[in-house]
Amino acid sequence: MDQSAEMIESAVDGAGGLRTHGVGKHFGGVYAVRDVSISVGDGEIVGLIGPNGAGKTSLMNVISGVLTVDEGDIEIDGVSITSLATADCARMGVARTFQNIRIFSQLDVRQNVQVALTTALRHRASYARGLGVDDFLDILGIADVAPRKAGTLPYGTQRRLEIARALALYPRVLLLDEPAAGMNETETEALMETIRSLHDRFDFGILVIDHDLRFIMNLCQRIYVMDMGAIIAHGIPAEIRANPKVQEVYLGGRHD
Numbered sequence: 360m361d362q363s364a365e366m367i368e369s370a371v372d373g374a375g376g377l378r379t380h381g382v383g384k385h386f387g388g389v390y391a392v393r394d395v396s397i398s399v400g401d402g403e404i405v406g407l408i409g410p411n412g413a414g415k416t417s418l419m420n421v422i423s424g425v426l427t428v429d430e431g432d433i434e435i436d437g438v439s440i441t442s443l444a445t446a447d448c449a450r451m452g453v454a455r456t457f458q459n460i461r462i463f464s465q466l467d468v469r470q471n472v473q474v475a476l477t478t479a480l481r482h483r484a485s486y487a488r489g490l491g492v493d494d495f496l497d498i499l500g501i502a503d504v505a506p507r508k509a510g511t512l513p514y515g516t517q518r519r520l521e522i523a524r525a526l527a528l529y530p531r532v533l534l535l536d537e538p539a540a541g542m543n544e545t546e547t548e549a550l551m552e553t554i555r556s557l558h559d560r561f562d563f564g565i566l567v568i569d570h571d572l573r574f575i576m577n578l579c580q581r582i583y584v585m586d587m588g589a590i591i592a593h594g595i596p597a598e599i600r601a602n603p604k605v606q607e608v609y610l611g612g613r614h615d
C-alpha cells in the first residue's frame with residue numbers, strides 16, 4: 360500500500376524542518392488564516408493549493424515574517440520563529456519568492472544574487488558550503504544572463520532569478536508563491552525539473568503554492584488544500600485528486 364500523507368507527516372514529526380501549530384491571521388474581522396497546522400520536513404516538496412483568497416499567500420507571509428502572527432506558533436527545527444521580523448526569519452532559514460516578483464530590477468542578475476549571498480554569509484557563515492554566485496546562477500540555468508539588468512529579463516527568467524536569490528540565503532525551508540505563474544507549458548516543465556534538482560541536491564524542504572494542478576500533482580509528495588483560511592484537506596496527490604471536498608471547493612472552481 361502507498362504511504363498516506365499522515366504516515367509521511369508523522370515520520371517527519373520531530374525531525375528537522377518547518378512546522379506551524381494552530382496559526383491564525385486576521386484582517387479586521389476577516390480570518391485570512393485560521394488554525395493552520397502544517398509541516399514541511401527536510402527534503403520534502405509540499406504543495407499548498409486552494410482557490411483565490413483562500414489564504415495561501417497570507418500563510419506564507421506569516422511564516423516568513425512579512426506579517427505578524429495573531430495566533431499559534433511557527434517553528435524551524437523545533438525553534439520558534441513566531442513573529443520574528445522578515446530579516447530574522449531569513450536568518451533562521453526561511454527563504455521565499457513572491458507572487459508579485461520582487462527583485463532589484465535596476466541591478467544585474469549577478470548583483471541580485473550577490474546581495475542575498477552577502478547577507479547570508481554575514482549572518483550565517485557556518486552555512487556556507489562553498490557555493491558562490493555563479494553556482495546559484497548555474498543551478499537555476501540563468502548564468503547566460505548574468506550581466507543583464509534584472510528588470511529587462513523575460514518574466515520566467517525573473518522568476519528563476521528570484522529562486523536563485525532565495526537559494527543564496529542557504530534556506531532551511533524554501534517557500535515558493537506561484538513560481539510557475541505566467542509561464543508556458545515548456546517553461547513550467549523546465550521549472551519543475553529545476554525544483555526537482557534542488558530537492559535532489561539540497562536537504563531543505565520546499566513549500567510551493569500554484570494554481571497549475573498538474574505542476575503541483577507531479578512535483579509534490581504531499582499537498583495541503585486551503586479554503587477560507589483553513590486547511591480542508593491534506594494528502595498525497597492521489598488522495599487529493601479523489602477527495603470530494605477538494606473537487607467541490609477547488610477542482611470544480613475557477614481554475615480548471
Ligand SMILES: Nc1ncnc2c1ncn2[C@@H]1O[C@H](COP(=O)(O)OP(=O)(O)OP(=O)(O)O)[C@@H](O)[C@H]1O
Pocket residue numbers: 386389390391409410411412413414415416417418458
Ligand atoms: N494585507 C491585507 N489586508 C487585508 N486583507 C488581506 C490582506 N492580505 C490578504 N487579505 C485577505 O485575506 C484573504 C486571503 O488572501 P491571500 O492573498 O492570502 O489568498 P491566496 O490564497 O494567496 O489567493 P490567490 O490565489 O488569489 O493568490 C483574502 O480575503 C484577502 O482579501
Ligand SMILES: [Mg+2]
Pocket residue numbers: 415416417458
Ligand atoms: Mg496568493
